[in-house]
Amino acid sequence: MNGFMTPQSSIWWMVLLKCAILLLVVITTFAYAMLAERKVMGWMQLRPGPNRVGPWGLLQPAVDAVKLILKEDLTPKTADPLIYRLAPFISLVTAFAVYAVIPFSEPGPGNVWAVGDVNAGILLILAMTSIGVYGISLGGWASGSKYPLLGSVRSTAQLVSYELAMGMSLVGVLILAGTTSLVGIVNSQAKLWFFIPQFIGFMIYVITAVAETNRAPFDLVEADAELVGGFNTEYSGLRFGLFFIAEYINMLTVSCIATLLFLGGWNAVAGLTIVPGIVWFLLKVAFFMFAYIWLRSTFPRIRYDRLMTFGWKVLLPVATLNLIATAAYVAVRG
Amino acid sequence: MSRKNLYNVGALLAGLGVTFKFMFKRKPTIQYPSRKKKHAPRFHGLHELRRYGDGKERCIGCELCSSVCPANAITVIGAENSPADRRSPGERYAARYEIDELRCIFCGMCEEACPTDAIVLTPRFEMSDYRRGSFIYSKDRLLVPPEAGTGLAPDDRPNGIPSDLGRVAEIKSTVDTGEGYDATWRGTILKTQTKGLAE
Ligand code: SF4
Ligand code: SF4
Numbered sequence: 001m002n003g004f005m006t007p008q009s010s011i012w013w014m015v016l017l018k019c020a021i022l023l024l025v026v027i028t029t030f031a032y033a034m035l036a037e038r039k040v041m042g043w044m045q046l047r048p049g050p051n052r053v054g055p056w057g058l059l060q061p062a063v064d065a066v067k068l069i070l071k072e073d074l075t076p077k078t079a080d081p082l083i084y085r086l087a088p089f090i091s092l093v094t095a096f097a098v099y100a101v102i103p104f105s106e107p108g109p110g111n112v113w114a115v116g117d118v119n120a121g122i123l124l125i126l127a128m129t130s131i132g133v134y135g136i137s138l139g140g141w142a143s144g145s146k147y148p149l150l151g152s153v154r155s156t157a158q159l160v161s162y163e164l165a166m167g168m169s170l171v172g173v174l175i176l177a178g179t180t181s182l183v184g185i186v187n188s189q190a191k192l193w194f195f196i197p198q199f200i201g202f203m204i205y206v207i208t209a210v211a212e213t214n215r216a217p218f219d220l221v222e223a224d225a226e227l228v229g230g231f232n233t234e235y236s237g238l239r240f241g242l243f244f245i246a247e248y249i250n251m252l253t254v255s256c257i258a259t260l261l262f263l264g265g266w267n268a269v270a271g272l273t274i275v276p277g278i279v280w281f282l283l284k285v286a287f288f289m290f291a292y293i294w295l296r297s298t299f300p301r302i303r304y305d306r307l308m309t310f311g312w313k314v315l316l317p318v319a320t321l322n323l324i325a326t327a328a329y330v331a332v333r334g
Numbered sequence: 335m336s337r338k339n340l341y342n343v344g345a346l347l348a349g350l351g352v353t354f355k356f357m358f359k360r361k362p363t364i365q366y367p368s369r370k371k372k373h374a375p376r377f378h379g380l381h382e383l384r385r386y387g388d389g390k391e392r393c394i395g396c397e398l399c400s401s402v403c404p405a406n407a408i409t410v411i412g413a414e415n416s417p418a419d420r421r422s423p424g425e426r427y428a429a430r431y432e433i434d435e436l437r438c439i440f441c442g443m444c445e446e447a448c449p450t451d452a453i454v455l456t457p458r459f460e461m462s463d464y465r466r467g468s469f470i471y472s473k474d475r476l477l478v479p480p481e482a483g484t485g486l487a488p489d490d491r492p493n494g495i496p497s498d499l500g501r502v503a504e505i506k507s508t509v510d511t512g513e514g515y516d517a518t519w520r521g522t523i524l525k526t527q528t529k530g531l532a533e
Contacts, residue, residue, distance in 0.1 A: 043357040048365075298353040299346070 017124040022099050030248045031061035037293045044297040062233050068244075071237035077142030079234065086186040087142060088235065091135025093182035097154045097247035102256050103107045105266045105277040109226045113278065114182075122174065125257060126167065129212065131255065133159045135246065136214070136221060140231030151230025155221040158211060162218075163313040166208035168319035169201040172326040173261045186265030193264035202262045204315055206291075209254035211311070213247060215292055220307055255288035263287075351446060378440040379459040383412050383452055386423065387465035391477065393431060394424035398474040399444035407437035408453075424450075428435050431476060436469040458460060 035050065035057065038296055050057040075081055096314055101121040105113040112287025132208035134154065140152020174180055176197060177188040185194075195202040222230040232243050263284045266277030302310070338340075364371050371380075384392050395412025413429035421427035444453045463469065 040357065043361070044353040046359060046361055046363075047358060048361050049362050051365075134507060294353060298349045 015115060020291075021099075021113060023096065026096065026249060026252065027245070028100055029252060030111065030245055033248050033252065033334035034064075034244075034288070035060050035288055037296075040290065040293045041226060041297045044128075044294070045068070047190065049161055067242070068241040069238055071238040073235070073239060076234050078146055080142040080144065083138050084144075084234075085318060087135050087139030088239045088246070089135075090130055090138065092242045092249075094128050094132040094135065095246040095253065096255045098125050101125060101182065101184070102253075102260070103265070104281055107183055117181065117183055119184075120180045122180050122257075122261070124169065125253070126170070129253065131164065132246070132250065133258035135243070136231045139235070139243070143234040144230070147227045147229070147233045148231050150165065151221050151227050152232070155214065155226075155231060157282075157312075158176055158214075158220060159219070161308060162208045162315070164212040165204055165311060165315035165319045166212060168316065168323050169198075169204040170261060171210065172198050172201040172323050175323075175326050175330050180267075182260050186267065187258055189264040193262065193267070195262040198326070200318060201326075202258075204319045204322070205262065208311075208315060209258065210295060211293065211307070213250045213254055213292075215247075215251065216296040217302050218307060219258070220300060220304050226300070244247070251292055252285065255285045255292070258288050259284040346470065373457045373459075375457070376455075377457040378442050378455045379457045379458075380435065380455070381438075381471065381476055382454055382456045383428075383431060383473065384454060385480070385483075390420070391427055392450045393424045393448075394422050394450055394452070395426040395428040395431075396449060397494055398447040399448065402438050402443045402447040403438075404441060404443060405437045405439050405530070407434045407439075408432070428473065430473065432470055434470050434474045435464060446472045471474055 019106075038060075039049035039057070050060045052065050053059040074083055100115040101118045102123050103114040103117060103121075107113065107117065118264070136155045136159075137152045140150075140155065141149040143149070152289060173185065173194050177185040179185060210216075214221040220230075221227075222232065224230075227233070232240055233242060259281060266281040268275060268277070268280050357479045386392055393410075395410055397410045397412065400408040407454055409430065409432045410428050411430040412426045415425060415427055440455065442455050445455055446453075448454075461469065
């Protein structure tokens with residue numbers, strides 16, 4: 001592997017190549033994550049899921065993409081055309097940008113399994129995902145009709161309140177690891193994965209991650225039953241597709257973060273180091289993705305006021321207490 | 335989710351357990367175009383206008399089906415048989431017979447009303463098409479083709495009119511159809527007309 005990656009990982013063409021490969025991999029993963037979701041949800045609802053296109057339905061993502069591309073791209077008369085058209089790109093670009101700093105496996109000598117190893121990686125990720133909210137908020141706002149507007153107002157409120165608890169739950173890990181570099185955080189979990197000492201933080205992160213990515217049971221931003229799709233009601237064709245891709249890539253992102261911060265990243269399970277780190281990493285991410293689908297097909301959407309109550313009165317205080325306790329523990333011990 | 339259930343982690347886990355278990359259950363889906371469900375023999379599907387054993391049309395153009403239809407889906411325009419061109423054993427036949435299958439609710443009332451068992455519902459159900467107009471089935475699609483015998487629906491319907499009864503009806507039909515005939519309707523004698531009805 002390291003032969004392929006030259007020691008000088010910051011050569012410009014090397015970075016470009018990595019970006020291109022990453023883009024391809026992430027898009028493909030998105031496509032099959034979507035197929036997997038439809039399959040698994042189908043199984044849980046006693047249906048076989050899509051199985052008509054290609055063997056075992058494996059070409060379904062391709063035909064879905066063709067369908068979305070061929071659909072008419074509508075802009076409502078009342079919409080603010082520039083922002084309306086820009087919003088899906090904001091969502092998508094920020095969703096992709098995060099992958100620049102996510103390390104996928106153990107760094108080799110003079111090289112990293114990432115586009116760049118930033119020493120404040122986790123902060124960059126949090127910043128990027130926060131910008132991603134603008135895509136949804138602006139998209140809903142600029143649509144110029146009522147359901148998207150409600151969706152966008154909800155997204156702003158929901159994402160802001162859950163982001164607080166999420167940040168708090170992550171800080172606990174940062175205190176334990178003593179670094180904000182993702183590679184550093186994973187390396188400090190070599191002995192003990194952080195989801196054990198930070199179990200409360202882990203639970204809070206998982207819950208807030210579901211809310212942050214607008215997934216059921218916290219998908220109030222889309223809420224098909226009451227908001228007809230929420231912020232993306234007016235979007236069609238490729239622009240809707242971009243939002244869709246962004247949502248799944250965000251799911252992948254938070255799964256990657258959970259893996260890196262709580263499940264020991266590429267550290268092997270039960271000392272099985274024969275299996276390469278990247279495989280472990282992907283397995284753990286796949287586990288989180290499965291959990292997402294599992295949650296979605298199990299729980300009904302929760303009511304909006306309860307979502308807020310839960311975020312502010314339960315998650316945030318618990319996360320804060322957890323943070324204080326962690327900080328006190330680290331301070332006392334050394 | 336009520337507030338109690340929202341914080342009842344046990345119940346949430348139980349729910350997750352149910353969905354996980356269901357994932358491995360046998361799926362009851364029938365893979366439709368490649369596998370088809372077997373229908374009950376008297377399934378109410380697409381209509382069919384049947385014939386007698388000798389190839390004559392059963393329908394006598396009485397319009398009972400059209401009056402009984404709760405969805406107003408049937409249009410019948412009857413006409414007199416002529417000895418030269420005898421379509422049905424009786425005095426009249428259906429010059430036009432149309433069913434709008436999009437209006438039809440497949441209740442089977444037409445089938446029950448028909449005095450000659452001419453209109454029956456077959457188990458055929460695949461009539462999807464791209465235009466609304468194609469769902470108006472006229473005689474060319476409803477009437478069983480002569481080479482298909484008496485039709486798809488089973489002839490031995492309970493209390494049904496047997497396929498040789500057309501012979502009896504023909505013998506009984508004594509009218510001179512060229513002239514029209516006297517019919518009574520609520521005590522009034524009417525001269526029926528044959529011109530201008532059939533198209
Ligand atoms: S099945 Fe019912 S609705 Fe359909 S044509 Fe016959 S009487 Fe009318
Ligand atoms: S199908 Fe039967 S009920 Fe309808 S017009 Fe013909 S004979 Fe009469």
